[in-house]
Amino acid sequence: MFNSPWQSPWFVRLVAVTRGVLRVMPAWERRFIGFLTRTQNRRVHRYLSSRPARTVLLIMPRCVSRRGCCPGAGHDLAASIECRTCPLGDISRLCAAYGVRALVAYRSHIAYELARSEKPDLIIATACHDRLVKAMRSVPEVPALLAPLASMEKMCVNADIDLPWLEAQLQAVTRNGPAATTDPALTDTIGAP
Numbered sequence: 385m386f387n388s389p390w391q392s393p394w395f396v397r398l399v400a401v402t403r404g405v406l407r408v409m410p411a412w413e414r415r416f417i418g419f420l421t422r423t424q425n426r427r428v429h430r431y432l433s434s435r436p437a438r439t440v441l442l443i444m445p446r447c448v449s450r451r452g453c454c455p456g457a458g459h460d461l462a463a464s465i466e467c468r469t470c471p472l473g474d475i476s477r478l479c480a481a482y483g484v485r486a487l488v489a490y491r492s493h494i495a496y497e498l499a500r501s502e503k504p505d506l507i508i509a510t511a512c513h514d515r516l517v518k519a520m521r522s523v524p525e526v527p528a529l530l531a532p533l534a535s536m537e538k539m540c541v542n543a544d545i546d547l548p549w550l551e552a553q554l555q556a557v558t559r560n561g562p563a564a565t566t567d568p569a570l571t572d573t574i575g576a577p
């Protein structure tokens with residue numbers, strides 16, 4: 385079982401109070417969230433070192449899609465594999481290469497419902513700083529590797545993700561190479577590159 389301090393209501397409260405204090409200094413609040421995220425990622429990698437993930441759920445926010453592209457909630461990224469104008473296409477091709485199912489979650493509560501119903505061994509997610517905290521707080525029982533969005537045109541618009549980071553995580557967790565995902569419920573929907 386994955387153990388995380390986020391399973392303790394006291395820890396969650398402590399983080400909320402600390403963020404409340406730091407809110408007047410946004411750069412420090414972001415640094416604090418960055419520290420929480422890096423600590424979480426180290427914890428997850430330690431956990432996975434003795435039990436590699438077989439099913440991985442990758443969750444992307446809607447802000448990584450581009451104008452004119454409106455994937456619905458739970459949109460399967462395999463459908464974006466031909467897209468060359470939007471990061472979703474790059475993510476789709478990476479996921480196909482590593483045998484990982486990726487979903488776009490319009491609203492974070494939908495992402496968490498999916499995580500609970502799919503019960504993946506691992507979540508890989510990227511989002512803005514605030515949503516990263518929400519992710520650690522909302523499904524603390526599922527190991528989740530997290531990274532902040534690389535950049536954003538404006539709030540919730542045209543965000544970019546750190547593709548090298550994403551590929552490094554996929555490589556690390558699917559050590560057996562492409563198609564390491566063995567759960568038929570997940571592999572059924574994955575398109576070949």
Ligand code: SF4
Pocket residue numbers: 445446447448510511512515539540541543
């Ligand atoms: S900027 Fe944050 S809140 Fe807005 S869509 Fe992206 S992840 Fe969600």
